[in-house]
Amino acid sequence: MIGTNPTGTAAIPNQGHGVLVSGAPNNRIGSATDAAGGNVMSGNRNAGIAFSLAGVGGNVVYGNKIGTSKSGTEAIRNGTGVLLLAGANGVVIGGDTSKRNLISGNTGSGVYIALNSNNHTISGNYIGTNVSGTAPLGNGIAGITVLSSGNQIGGASSRLANRIAGNPVGIAISGSAATLNTIRFNTIGTTTVPNTGSGIQFTSNASGNTVGPSNTIQGNQTGVRVNDGSINNRITRNSFSSNTNLGIDLLPLPGINPQDAGDADGGANRGQNSPTFVGSPLKIGNDLRINFRVNSTTTNSAYPLAIEFYSSDGSGEGRAYLAGTTYTAADLAIGTKLVNFVGTAANLVVGSTKIIALATDANGNTSEFSAEHVLAAPLAAALATQANPTQAAATQTSEKLAANKNGIVSPLEATNMVNAMNTRSTQEGEGEQPRAFGPLPYEVNIRDQALEELSLEEKGSGLIFVTQRASTRRFAR
Ligand SMILES: [Ca+2]
Numbered sequence: 001m002i003g004t005n006p007t008g009t010a011a012i013p014n015q016g017h018g019v020l021v022s023g024a025p026n027n028r029i030g031s032a033t034d035a036a037g038g039n040v041m042s043g044n045r046n047a048g049i050a051f052s053l054a055g056v057g058g059n060v061v062y063g064n065k066i067g068t069s070k071s072g073t074e075a076i077r078n079g080t081g082v083l084l085l086a087g088a089n090g091v092v093i094g095g096d097t098s099k100r101n102l103i104s105g106n107t108g109s110g111v112y113i114a115l116n117s118n119n120h121t122i123s124g125n126y127i128g129t130n131v132s133g134t135a136p137l138g139n140g141i142a143g144i145t146v147l148s149s150g151n152q153i154g155g156a157s158s159r160l161a162n163r164i165a166g167n168p169v170g171i172a173i174s175g176s177a178a179t180l181n182t183i184r185f186n187t188i189g190t191t192t193v194p195n196t197g198s199g200i201q202f203t204s205n206a207s208g209n210t211v212g213p214s215n216t217i218q219g220n221q222t223g224v225r226v227n228d229g230s231i232n233n234r235i236t237r238n239s240f241s242s243n244t245n246l247g248i249d250l251l252p253l254p255g256i257n258p259q260d261a262g263d264a265d266g267g268a269n270r271g272q273n274s275p276t277f278v279g280s281p282l283k284i285g286n287d288l289r290i291n292f293r294v295n296s297t298t299t300n301s302a303y304p305l306a307i308e309f310y311s312s313d314g315s316g317e318g319r320a321y322l323a324g325t326t327y328t329a330a331d332l333a334i335g336t337k338l339v340n341f342v343g344t345a346a347n348l349v350v351g352s353t354k355i356i357a358l359a360t361d362a363n364g365n366t367s368e369f370s371a372e373h374v375l376a377a378p379l380a381a382a383l384a385t386q387a388n389p390t391q392a393a394a395t396q397t398s399e400k401l402a403a404n405k406n407g408i409v410s411p412l413e414a415t416n417m418v419n420a421m422n423t424r425s426t427q428e429g430e431g432e433q434p435r436a437f438g439p440l441p442y443e444v445n446i447r448d449q450a451l452e453e454l455s456l457e458e459k460g461s462g463l464i465f466v467t468q469r470a471s472t473r474r475f476a477r
Pocket residue numbers: 249250251252253254255256257368
């Protein structure tokens with residue numbers, strides 16, 4: 001009991017820190033095996049425990065209650081829970097479940113990592129909740145505040161997940177020295193215990209950090225907020241749901257950013273534009289087929305872009321990662337990219353599942369989430385209820401193309417062919433003069449209005465017809 005009465009139910013404050021480890025290596029504070037639950041380090045005027053000055057490492061903090069009563073159900077506030085000061089390096093706070101610290105109820109941050117205090121690991125803790133993780137017992141400023149670099153929050157598996165919930169901000173990464181920090185496999189807010197502000201926020205030029213994979217970011221006001229001036233912050237393969245505002249919000253513009261032409265805008269993560277879907281995402285068999293583009297020039301984004309597709313939570317946030325692809329400068333030159341993910345749609349429901357996407361440039365600038373789109377069936381299914389046989393005949397062509405995946409031509413093949421034709425700008429059809437094939441990009445999508453401008457028709461062996469507006473052009477395959 002460090003800072004409390006003998007039963008750990010009320011503060012008897014130390015005037016400074018409860019424990020200060022200054023330049024000393026290889027200390028273990030607490031225990032991973034103590035049935036009594038480690039130390040109670042609460043009620044102190046400054047930090048429950050602080051590390052300062054350079055040591056050779058080996059300091060670990062296991063199984064303590066820092067800022068709460070011994071029962072872990074009430075706050076007995078320290079100023080800060082765990083304070084990592086300049087010079088301290090590589091402190092390990094928590095680990096798997098047996099090493100979990102409860103760091104809650106403190107006046108400032110649960111964990112505060114100061115400038116020049118680097119490479120710490122914070123894993124497996126409850127930060128901002130009660131001892132069972134089921135109710136808020138928030139720290140006053142943030143669950144974790146990071147001003148330095150190379151820190152890992154969470155770990156390589158869910159076994160090392162922190163639960164960071166019930167705080168005003170879950171994780172605050174701030175300042176230009178805050179770089180190369182990794183946040184993965186954590187629970188950041190829950191529907192019952194949200195962080196009342198952002199789950200994660202990057203401010204004051206914090207750049208070059210990674211959120212993901214496998215954080216569950218739920219119920220917060222904003223999931224991840226990136227403020228103006230913070231760039232190159234990669235957000236990849238997380239689960240977002242039920243955040244009150246956006247899952248990912250890039251500032252300075254609060255709310256959904258416009259897709260500015262060419263993506264010349266700046267701001268957080270350079271205002272990276274999100275992918276634009278061309279037509280509906282399709283479920284074809286168990287495959288997921290998506291046609292998309294990204295409106296960003298090679299000047300304004302570093303290519304290639306990484307594109308991630310998710311099923312959405314229904315309110316514009318990516319809940320479950322589905323598949324990813326790249327979008328290269330060559331794809332940009334063509335315009336759209338059609339991707340087919342084999343087997344990915346097996347558990348997705350036509351007419352119900354909504355698909356949503358993120359783009360991240362090669363420097364790690366992740367966009368906000370794209371608009372979400374309801375998963376659709378191939379045209380054949382839609383045609384079944386269509387009364388007009390003429391229309392059906394006209395659009396039946398596309399259905400054939402989809403059906404003939406292993407036959408003459410598939411939509412993917414057709415698109416590639418059209419793109420190749422456009423790349424050459426001219427074509428040589430049988431009995432026709434070479435001619436330009438028209439402006440970029442063509443949009444080949446079974447349920448897209450572009451069908452009115454361009455349809456693909458199979459006729460006989462080895463030929464496809466491409467109908468553009470009023471004219472028909474024929475290509476040898
Ligand atoms: Ca925004």
